[in-house]
Amino acid sequence: MAAHTLHELFVEELRDMYDAEKRIIKALPKIAKRAQSDELRSALTEHLRQTEKQATRLEQVFKSIGETPRGKKCDGMMGILEEGNTAMEELEEGPILDAALIAGCQKVEHYEIASYGTLAYFAELMGHERAKELLGATLDEEKAADEKLNIIAKSEVNREALMSGESDEDMEEEESSPRSRRGTSMGMANERSSSRSRSSSPRGRSGSRGKKR
Ligand code: FE
Ligand code: ZN
Ligand code: FE
Numbered sequence: 001m002a003a004h005t006l007h008e009l010f011v012e013e014l015r016d017m018y019d020a021e022k023r024i025i026k027a028l029p030k031i032a033k034r035a036q037s038d039e040l041r042s043a044l045t046e047h048l049r050q051t052e053k054q055a056t057r058l059e060q061v062f063k064s065i066g067e068t069p070r071g072k073k074c075d076g077m078m079g080i081l082e083e084g085n086t087a088m089e090e091l092e093e094g095p096i097l098d099a100a101l102i103a104g105c106q107k108v109e110h111y112e113i114a115s116y117g118t119l120a121y122f123a124e125l126m127g128h129e130r131a132k133e134l135l136g137a138t139l140d141e142e143k144a145a146d147e148k149l150n151i152i153a154k155s156e157v158n159r160e161a162l163m164s165g166e167s168d169e170d171m172e173e174e175e176s177s178p179r180s181r182r183g184t185s186m187g188m189a190n191e192r193s194s195s196r197s198r199s200s201s202p203r204g205r206s207g208s209r210g211k212k213r
Contacts, residue, residue, distance in 0.1 A: 010119065013118065014067075017115050017119065018062075018070070020115070024108060028044055028048040031084065031101055037156055040152050040157060043145075043152060050145070061130075064130040083104060096164060098160070099161040102157055106146055106149050
């Protein structure tokens with residue numbers, strides 16, 4: 001990183017996010033296409049439209065500080081999206097893939113929340129009022145997108161992912177698994193870790209998971 005001043009660092013980070021948003025714009029349609037939950041698919045499609053506006057907003061930020069809009073390869077976002085690609089290649093459409101898509105998209109949102117939080121703060125520190133407003137608006141959208149994914153995960157997707165093994169072959173073998181408490185208001189962390197560990201069990205890799213018999 002060739003930044004020696006806060007202004008240069010600010011511009012570097014803006015370029016990172018400009019590149020990140022463009023990668024997200026490319027990736028979201030493919031992710032939405034694989035979502036089985038209607039609610040999830042429409043949330044992802046809505047966030048795509050928002051993301052296009054966020055890229056435009058970044059161009060306005062560049063201009064507001066007299067810089068040319070330009071991206072610089074965002075290794076972080078590339079890595080997060082690559083992990084999502086792997087999940088999409090390995091899993092069939094269904095509740096487990098939906099849960100994986102949400103997990104991946106929340107990683108995207110958290111990366112963005114961290115970046116825009118810093119950028120908005122830098123803008124404020126340097127007295128770039130317009131830039132601060134624009135970056136703050138995007139920051140709020142990313143937080144809302146993350147929260148919406150939380151709601152979808154909790155209300156629908158993770159529960160279905162948890163139950164999807166019920167009709168499966170491993171039903172008989174597990175005795176006192178957390179699933180016996182399904183239907184109660186379990187914390188999401190529990191639901192997630194259990195669906196995660198189950199889907200990575202050797203049986204989960206057999207390819208029959210998620211299919212009803
Ligand atoms: Fe974004
Ligand atoms: Zn990056
Ligand atoms: Fe986002």
